[in-house]
Amino acid sequence: MAIRITEPGLATTVQDTGRPGYYHVGIPQGGSMDQLSAEMANALAGNTPAEAVLECTYIGPRFTTDADAVIAVAGAPVDVLVNGTPREQWTRLELAVGDEVSFGMIRAGTRYYIAVQGGIDVPVVLGSRSTYALGAMGGFEGRTLKASDTLDVGTAGSERHASAADFIDESLRPTFAKQITVRVMPGLYDHRLTEEGLDTLFSATWQLTPVADRTGLRYAGPSVSWKPRVQPFGAGSDPSNIVDAGYAIGSIQIPGGKEPIVLHRDAVSGGGYAMVATVISSDMDLLARSAPGTQTTFTPVTMEEALAARAEGKQIRSRIWGSAGQ
Known part of the structure; x- marks a missing residue:
């Protein structure tokens, strides 16, 4: 399975829990800026906490899938659209092959996270799939996403965590105060x-x-x-x-x-x-x-x-x- 990027958004990158252990040689831990929101997206999608997700900053991507898929969106409040129809954050979303996912403008905060069941499958670099753009390392070719990029999706999550929660209780969700x-x-x-x-x-x-x-x-x-x-x-x-x-x-x-x-x-x-x-x-x-x-x-x-x-x-x-x- 793969995700095909039609529009990349402002600064969309692949992130996970980061690559600790290399800071002494100048390579930061990196990983998702908002680790909790990223974990919540993974929990909803049926992944482990460590699976790679898409981190979207302010303006999210537009993409399609070439197979049926399960995704979840967590983090900053944003309108989620599937084939132009509004869908919800903080819940599991089932996609059919060819469905187009897009987003509106965020209403607070700065970042939200897209998890796909199975995780974004990019090469592991120093123990992590996270993008470190300043070092052109990790993620998808060490950079933010561009139009026409194709991201492979793993298969490990689909059976291992098929009992994933349908939604995250509102009392557990992070807030985005001023x-x-x-x-x-x-x-x-x-x-x-x-x-x-x-x-x-x-x-x-x-x-x-x-x-x-x-x-x-x-x-x-x-x-x-x-x-x-x-x-x-x-x-x-x-x-x-x-x-x-x-x-x-x-x-x-x-x-x-x-x-x-x-x-x-x-x-x-x-x-x-x-x-x-x-x-x-x-x-x-x-x-x-x-x-x-x-x-x-x-x-x-x-x-x-x-x-x-x-x-x-x-x-x-x-x-x-x-x-x-x-």
Whole structure:
């Protein structure tokens, strides 16, 4: 079975759970920006959590299938059309050979996910089918999709998870709010901010700018002050510069004390900006759902609180996959 792309959408890529283990050599984990929404689409389609899906940003693709198929769409709210007829998100959709699937404009958020029963079958690169476009690696030829591309679909999911849930309960679905609070752990270089600067970081409301992609998200707001010092050898002249160090995914940098940047799935692995805080893993999906203009507050939490949040996320996933017959 194959999917034939008629129109590619704005930046449609193949993604899965990512390729951890190579960040030390400059290759990010990558994978679906909103991992939970991607997993929900897979659960509905009858796949495992790890099957590759299509990640659609703002404008989705138009495609047909050359065989009967089962798909599901989860994530940002969008009109789903099959042969021009409206269909639902958050449920299983059965397609007949030749059916055309298309999408309207999203009404909130930034991304939604299309899962096909069996998973998108592209070559595995370093343990993942995810597209890392900056490195021209993985996915479909290492790039976003183009018109006339043909994507093979696997066969493993059709029998193994035939008891997949018919829909995802509304209480489990993610929301796409215009005002959010993101939990962070201070460090490693929060000591470089003045007391006033640190207070500003955690008390101000930051607005997501249009400069937001798979590499990172930039925010506008008040200036944040750094402690003056003589920069050490190897660091740049900007007060936010440090001697190069490794970056954690989710790190928050504030070059020049203006416009914080949060590194996301396809971020570089190191550089010369101080990381003043790091978004906890449980809130990375929340960031991925943010559209430009989203009002964001960063709030510090402890390691214990971060681990508790992770445990809550595992419980949600357990409910999803329990309902999908796993």
